[in-house]
Amino acid sequence: MDVTVAPQLDRSPIGFRRKARAYLALTKPRVVELLLVTTAPVMILAQGGIPDLFLVFATLLGGAMAAGSAGAFNCYIDRDIDRLMKRTSNRPLVTGELSDREAVVFAWALGLASIAWLWFTTNWLASALALAAILTYVVFYTIVLKRRTEQNIVWGGIAGCFPVVIGWSAVTESLSWEAFILFLVVFLWTPPHYWPLSMKYEDDYAAAGVPMLAVVRQRSEVGLQVILYAWATVACSLLLIPIAPMGVVYSVVAVAAGAWFLWESHRLYAHAIREGEVRPMRVFHSSITYLTLVFVAVGVDPLLPF
Structure with a gap:
């Protein structure tokens, strides 16, 4: 016991x-x-x-x-x-x-x-x-x-x-579409950021009786949800380009960093469905880097003439 x-x-x-x-x-x-x-x-x-x-x-x-x-x-x-x-x-x-x-x-x-x-x-x-x-x-x-x-x-x-x-x-002293889009980016980013962490510590959460997705679902299901939310995050980040509008720096960073984030998410899912060695912390850390790069680009882009 x-x-x-x-x-x-x-x-x-x-x-x-x-x-x-x-x-x-x-x-x-x-x-x-x-x-x-x-x-x-x-x-x-x-x-x-x-x-x-x-x-x-x-x-x-x-x-x-x-x-x-x-x-x-x-x-x-x-x-x-x-x-x-x-x-x-x-x-x-x-x-x-x-x-x-x-x-x-x-x-x-x-x-x-x-x-x-x-x-x-x-x-x-x-x-x-x-x-x-x-x-x-x-x-x-x-x-x-x-x-x-x-x-x-x-x-x-x-x-x-x-x-x-x-x-x-x-x-x-107000809110606008740009703010709402970035709000939504963070909202959609949070599950594919946190669920890999919950996969690593699923035994902890199970012991504590906390029904994190990784505790109550198969790893393949969690991996699929990570992919879906990652795609939604990257798509939402691209909405800022025509709305703000954003320039070359943000556009390149959002696409490149987004592609890397998606690649890591798909790798997690691929390993999960094959029941191989799953390294969820790769996605966890890459998600942090992704968000940081996107928001640094948000701040740098308005300061440049192109």
């Missing part, structure tokens, strides 16, 4: 630096970094050039705080299943570096500070969108969807799309 052994709490004294690192880990900094990659380039596109640098700083800081707050709430709410998964066994609420009270107070403080900061340094729309992003991730994804449906990451991924519209609204 399998017995899940809870991780041992670290009872050694916790100094200032260790406590600070624990608070930083609570915000999921790698996720925050990826979200900010989609914010600054969109601000350049919205401006048609380099926006006011303080506005860029204020938007990135506010967005980072909002994303960090959502991540901290997620760690607090999911602390029970984090104790069951190897992938999350080093999170500060699992190791005991932070108490539940410290985590939830930090999450509330950071979230309220982000909304107030964006309200006073950018505009009400960017602030309201940051609030919507936090609520979407914490309530819609973490509380409602994550433990109930295999489509959790599809609709829960909406939260990760908000930095695009926050950046656009910070510059223009």
Whole structure:
């Protein structure tokens, strides 16, 4: 009989630096970094050039705080299943570096500070969108969807799309088709980005009772879904070319990077249906590179004369 052994709490004294690192880990900094990659380039596109640098700083800081707050709430709410998964066994609420009270107070403080900061340094729309992003991730994804449906990451991924519209609204105080297209790019990109990760850690999710697609479906089915969403992502990214309109740099990068993303997705599916060695993290890492290249091109393209 399998017995899940809870991780041992670290009872050694916790100094200032260790406590600070624990608070930083609570915000999921790698996720925050990826979200900010989609914010600054969109601000350049919205401006048609380099926006006011303080506005860029204020938007990135506010967005980072909002994303960090959502991540901290997620760690607090999911602390029970984090104790069951190897992938999350080093999170500060699992190791005991932070108490539940410290985590939830930090999450509330950071979230309220982000909304107030964006309200006073950018505009009400960017602030309201940051609030919507936090609520979407914490309530819609973490509380409602994550433990109930295999489509959790599809609709829960909406939260990760908000930095695009926050950046656009910070510059223009409005939203437009360009912002919605890029919002949709991130929305469609999220499943083929996250499902390969869930394939690698499917045993973790199964142990925790989280119905990620890789837990409840065959690998071949997951691979097919990755392909379909990858194609939809690349097709949507190309819609920006006539709408914005975008120039040569974005067009070349969107096509080339998209082709590479599709190639890796098809390789994953091919190995899955042959029941060979599946390397889902190749698609996971390539998806990050793909999104980064596309959004860097979004920011560079308006600065060039062609």
